[in-house]
Amino acid sequence: MKKKQNSSSLHIVGKFNLTEKVLINILAVLLFLIVIFPFYWIILTSFKTPFEIYEVPPKFYPTRLSLFNYVDAFKNYKIGRFAINSLIVTVSTVVGTTIASALAAYAIARLDFFGSKHIQALLAASQMFPVVVLLVPLFIFCVRLNLYDSHLSLILPYIAIQTPVSIILQINYFKDVPTELEDAARIDGCSTFQTFAKIMLPLVVSGIVAVSIYTFIQVWQEFLISSSFITTRKLFTLTVGLTTFKGEYATEWGALMATSVVIALPAMILFTTSQDFFINRLAGGVKE
């Protein structure tokens, strides 16, 4: 029995000789360094004084863990304001997207209506339209509706852009729920909406949360639309706020990297909490 187990993992563990093992480990360390180094450098720089940043040769380890760059970013660059703006925009988008796409995903997965067969292909095709194609008309549109330079000019396009992906990802969760439950609810006299709200939603809530996290991460880091549509500094989101550290002659790298850490942390924490979803669902989704 033991021998059999060994042989089933033969190709993976057993086949490498010592040289190959050494080579694999060297490559793995190299990959690790490539992946981690820029990220490490962000954190390291956020603890460095301007003098240390320009020091030759550069130091590869922190000499102190003082938060002066973070204080500078919050006090002098007012990134607290940008963070609140980012939160307002991102949370509104996530709420809007999740509600609109949960309703639509349920209808596409379970209800029969005109065009229900083709709508999924249509949603997939909409992914091909680059944001650049939408940029000019959305801008004209927002100017006409007096939305230009307001958070709504970001939130509304974001919801529209995120909704197709969100629906595509959510459909699978609704399809996984056994139809019997729904039938039972209908026999008991539930309306379509009651069936959706009382029976389906509680069953797919974990999936919906995972999809919302995906939406959150996407919107949290958006730059093209937010840097084009917002011109008032007070309304900047965090990613646009980063551009304010780059002056005409010098860049305030320490504070910029401290802000980068502030931006990256929520995305990373959220991602770690839903990592299984990303690997399984996205990998499944790409297969088509």
Next chain:
Amino acid sequence: MPLQKHNRPTMIKKRISIAPYAFIAPALLMLIVFIAYPVLMNLITSFQNYSLIGNRRDFIGLANYKHLLKDARVWDAIRRTFSWTFINLVFALAIGLGAALLLSSKFTWSTLLNAFVLIPWILPSVITGYIFSLMFSEDAGVFTWMLKSLNIVEPTFSWFRTGATSMAAAIIANVWRAFPFFTLMLYAKISSLPNDYIEAAYLEGASGSQRFRYITFPYITPVLLSCTYLCFIWTFNAYDILKIMTNGGPAELTTTMSIMVQREAFQFFNLSVASAMSIIMFLLMFTIIICARLLYAVVRRVAS
């Protein structure tokens, strides 16, 4: 009576109901107002002479397109977008696949490393742009310093002085960001490869490269193609990293089409010209996708 009760739900299902439309209405409304209508408006605007500076908005037919296609800078941007996309895809694919294969050899800490590989992909692209700007910068750049102290480049070297080196720096940053996507997807697929296949090949005496060529590679090809397709769309439209690292410079030598559209619209306010340019960009991308699909279909038919 019980029969009637039983029939009821099926009757509700068969009857034409407005409920489904009510469910899709919010999403559909958003998509029509903020995606479909703008795309249509974009097409219309591209045939006009609309600019925020003048007050006119007349139809001028294909004049914008003619004007753009006569401009050498536009052709340069198109050529640059192609080489940017191609080089990025090749490297992201090669490194991504290499890393996936490396991880699938299941060494002691491969699971841990797999979690770290995702970092570049989750890190917001704007931050990627800034950290690589810093690492490549002339005076404070750790990467530039390394190259200088190893005497690979002369002491006065700067990445952002010539078009080629600026582009190279941006490509390195973008590949760093893009390759984990391939690794993640391909590793998931390779892990699902049934052990028996490889074992059988092993017992038949197939070498490592043969096992890859005849078993692993055909098995992962569909995922590889879907990932390449997605990555192609992302890279072709990429904006953030180039905007932050080079802003199209020096002397417009790294200006791709996205950068050009954004600049035309939001710095020069030539909205119609920007629209026309974005339509050209979309048509190019669309043509490539169609050609690639046709080519794939032909290759498949020939192969089988």
